[in-house]
Amino acid sequence: MADLDRIRAALRDESLEGIIIARPEDRLWASGFSGSAGTVLVTLDDAVLMTDFRYTEQAAAEAPGFRIVEGKPEGDVLPQIVMESRASRIAFDPSYATVLWFERLKHQLTGVDLVPCERLLVGLRARKTASEIDLMTKAAVIADNAFMTVLAKIRPGTSERDIALEMEFLMRREGAQRLAFDIIVASGKRSSMPHGRASAKLIEEGDFVTIDYGAEVSGYCSDATRTVVVGRASEEQRRVYELVLRAQTSALDAIGPGKDCAAVDAVARDIIKQAGHGEHFGHTLGHGVGLAVHEMPSLGERSAGVALVPGNVVSVEPGVYVPGWGGVRIEDLVAITEDGYKNLTHVPKHLIEIG
Numbered sequence: 001m002a003d004l005d006r007i008r009a010a011l012r013d014e015s016l017e018g019i020i021i022a023r024p025e026d027r028l029w030a031s032g033f034s035g036s037a038g039t040v041l042v043t044l045d046d047a048v049l050m051t052d053f054r055y056t057e058q059a060a061a062e063a064p065g066f067r068i069v070e071g072k073p074e075g076d077v078l079p080q081i082v083m084e085s086r087a088s089r090i091a092f093d094p095s096y097a098t099v100l101w102f103e104r105l106k107h108q109l110t111g112v113d114l115v116p117c118e119r120l121l122v123g124l125r126a127r128k129t130a131s132e133i134d135l136m137t138k139a140a141v142i143a144d145n146a147f148m149t150v151l152a153k154i155r156p157g158t159s160e161r162d163i164a165l166e167m168e169f170l171m172r173r174e175g176a177q178r179l180a181f182d183i184i185v186a187s188g189k190r191s192s193m194p195h196g197r198a199s200a201k202l203i204e205e206g207d208f209v210t211i212d213y214g215a216e217v218s219g220y221c222s223d224a225t226r227t228v229v230v231g232r233a234s235e236e237q238r239r240v241y242e243l244v245l246r247a248q249t250s251a252l253d254a255i256g257p258g259k260d261c262a263a264v265d266a267v268a269r270d271i272i273k274q275a276g277h278g279e280h281f282g283h284t285l286g287h288g289v290g291l292a293v294h295e296m297p298s299l300g301e302r303s304a305g306v307a308l309v310p311g312n313v314v315s316v317e318p319g320v321y322v323p324g325w326g327g328v329r330i331e332d333l334v335a336i337t338e339d340g341y342k343n344l345t346h347v348p349k350h351l352i353e354i355g
C-alpha cells in the first residue's frame, strides 16, 4: 500500500495539486480499499474515497486515512468533490479513462485543468515496500507448493486442463484469493506457444510440459514458470532446456540495483542467439509484477536507459519456442534489493523428468 506522502511528493514534482485515481489496482494501492467500485481523489491536503452505499462500511475500515464520501463517482459526486478541493491542476490516467468519462467531467468542472498523467502511479507502484514484497512472497510460496504437489499428477493420459484445475484448487485452498492469471499448461507441440492456455489435450510420454502459474494474496500476484519432461528427455530436449537455463541463470547473475533493464535482457538474448535460437525467443526477458501481473519495469530492448532500483519486483523468463516441436520457458520472480536481488521462486530449476 501507498504512503500518501509519496503520492504528494510526486504531485509536487509535476506541479500538480491533485490526482483522480480510478483504476482498481491503483485505487487499492493508494487507499487500501479492495471493493469493486470507487474513485479516489488525493490532493496536497486531503484524501477522499468516493464509493456507493454497498461499500461505505468496508471503505471506512480498509482506508482509515481517507474521508469516505457516499455517492456514485460516475454521477455528480466526483466533480463536486474536485470543485470543493479548490485544486486547479488535477492529474488523471488517460490509459484508463474513457472519452465519455473525460468529456463529461471536463464540462462539469470550471477553472480546473485535467492533466493526462499516465506514468505517475505506474512509477510509484514499481517501487514496492517491504510489506508489499511480503505479500508477493506469500503468494509465491502458495503457488510453488501447488506446483510441487501437482507434479505427482502429471502422467500420460492426464489432460492439461485437469492439471490446471488441480493447481487452482491447491492454491485457493492454501489461501490464494484467486489466481493471478489463467494457468498456462502447454504440453508436447503446444509448448511452443508461449501463452498456450490449458486445453483438453492429453499428456503423452516424451512431452515437454510448460506450466506458468501465479497466486494472488491481498491483491498481490506471483508469477513463475517451469518446464518438465514426461519420461526421459531426448538429446534435443536436454540441449534446448540447458540453453534456456543458462540464459536464465546468466540474466540473474547480471541483475541488481542500477542495472540497465535492456542490458539484462541482452545477456539472456545473446546466449540464445549465439545458439542459433534468436528467432525462437520473441518476447521480452521479463516484466514488473505487483498488484497487476504485468507492470513496470519491463526487462526488454525498449527499456534502454531504465535502471533497476531496490523495491522493483520483476520476472526473469527467457524461452525458446520451436514451432511444430515444442518449447521451454523458465521463469523466476525476483525482488531487487540494496545489494542484489532476492529470488521469490523456490521450485527446482534442473530438468525434472517425470516417471
Ligand code: ZN
Pocket (backbone or CB within 6 Å): 212, 213, 223, 224, 225, 331
Ligand atoms: Zn509467467
Ligand code: ZN
Pocket (backbone or CB within 6 Å): 223, 224, 287, 315, 317, 331
Ligand atoms: Zn511472467
